Amino acid sequence: MVFKASSGIAILHNCKYLFALPPPVRQASHAVGQEVDTDEFRVLDLKLKKKTQTVRRTQRKLTALSPRSEKMHVDQHWPSVWPGPRTFHPATVPLPLHQGYPHKKKSTPGKFANTELMKIPNFLHLTPPAIKQQCEALKKFCTDWPKGLETDEQQESHRPIEVSTSTYCHSSPSIRDPLSRIVTVKKVEPWESEKLREDMEVYLWEGSESEQNFSNLLQWKGKNDKENPKSNISKEDKENYKIAVESLFNSGEDAVTINKYKEATKNLVCLVLK
Template identity: 30%
Template sequence: MSNSKSLIPLCNAVHQRILSVRSLVIPRKIRTYTESEEIEKKKPVGEFRVFEIDGVVPRRDGDRPKRTIREKEIPPPRYKSMPIDQDWTRVWPTAASFNYSKIPFPVRQGYVHKNENSVSIPERYANIELRKIPNFLHLTPAHVKKHCQAIKKFCTPWPKVLNTDEKCHKLFPITVKTREYCFSGSTLSDERARIVTLQVKLSALKLDYHGEDKIKRLLGERYNPVDDIITLTTNRCPLKKQNYDYAMYLLTACYYEANKTEPWELEKADEDLDKYYWDRSQSKHNIVQLLHKVHLTDQGKNILDDVESTNPDEEFTEECLKTSDVAAYSEAVTDLHNEGENIITINNYKNSVLNILNIRTDSKQ
């Protein structure tokens, strides 16, 4: 057997198929190689490729104008150029945090810990401690004067009748006291600002004996007998206006409750009262009866025969109580019961009785 190779002739159909396969494969390999080569040429070294959009011309770095940075000169603080007679209300018109450049006087605040100059207090420049605390540089006398001049046109003149404190307290007996707090914190509200204190004199309510006695028992420690002042303090509500309305409600409720007379209150005897009252005592009835009998005797009537005539009428009772002798007697009896027996009260009682009985003594005992 020989190892020689022999050529086998191909038919035309097989030859055409081989040519068609080569024509499809070879151009694809050439196109792929050409695109990758062009991309590598355009890719800049060490940078990302720039996405180019058809129709948009990219701008080169050399065409962009360079920005020049101008350094601004820092002006000196304002207080160095402020005149001496400058209007302070224009420098600090409203409430604001501390600004060192506007203050024409030296201010120091704070403490330096573990430093060489720990003895010296930090000055105002870049001092955060001065910005923490509130200041009143917007409430100087010049500011207050300017504010008063601005709101003066909205105010009415002070009434000429209210020229004394006594007249003011008489026409406006109720006094309301509130407080405002200003401090540095996360919130401007203060719980103590809602407290309202209302004060009024008991005599301004114009109550009778029953009303005064009852309202004293209702108020308890809120009434001061030394200065005759009722004090109501309210802090239950969250707002100041609500506490004010609540205080007025308490005063109104106590006033109308004191004017009421319950059936069980009529059973109160004179021994249950806190002090002696001559108007509702038996002494008043006795002195009127005595003077009426004296009056009938002076007219020549026999009071033993006509017992009904000894009862005085209302007209005689009113005239009798208006006399100075009866008024002095009632005052002497009241002082004798309330203040106790002493030389002054006993002598006043003796003299008032002698005056009523029309007994004159030459020597004073």
């Protein structure tokens, strides 16, 4: 069987595509006077970079505002500027204050960036105009002072009032303590001495039958214990028993108060019989 030359070339050409041969790559020749284009596969670029010009933002230069103290008038209402206790602020106080240790023969540090002025408490809210304004606002809640109570002797005879206050001194940036604002006022009048123990609002250990029974128990133990007359009951044991009795009467009988009274009584009995 004879094939023509042209038929053989066609068969070879079809076999090339049958076996998936890669297409021929035409290389570029850089010879002088000769230029051949390359025919290669295109690369898939998933990150398309757009050639855009970025416009940079111009930064604005912020001018620092002048302190508030420089804008105040001479007749400035100071209680409106400093109405209550607060930390020292140099831009608000129109005073040339200085505090601190001078460094290397320099002057005392000024009020700006001065931590010494910020650490200590100040009384800039208690100026005479501020105190006067607060007193005027409280006048509408006050009544006239009763006549015949001008002296301390008259006050004690007609109005026996006992005022209890507390003062606290501790090391901190503030001298104010919320507990120092608690004021207890006790007023004892003649008719209050006629008040019976059953009429009391709360049960008090002092002068009660429980305290008397406790004292009798200690005396009985001292008489019977001749070898060791010193009592084994400490002040802490007595205080625990006192608290247990008061909570039982004042808070009522429940599981907590009954168990507390039970443990305190058992401890007391064990110490007595020891």
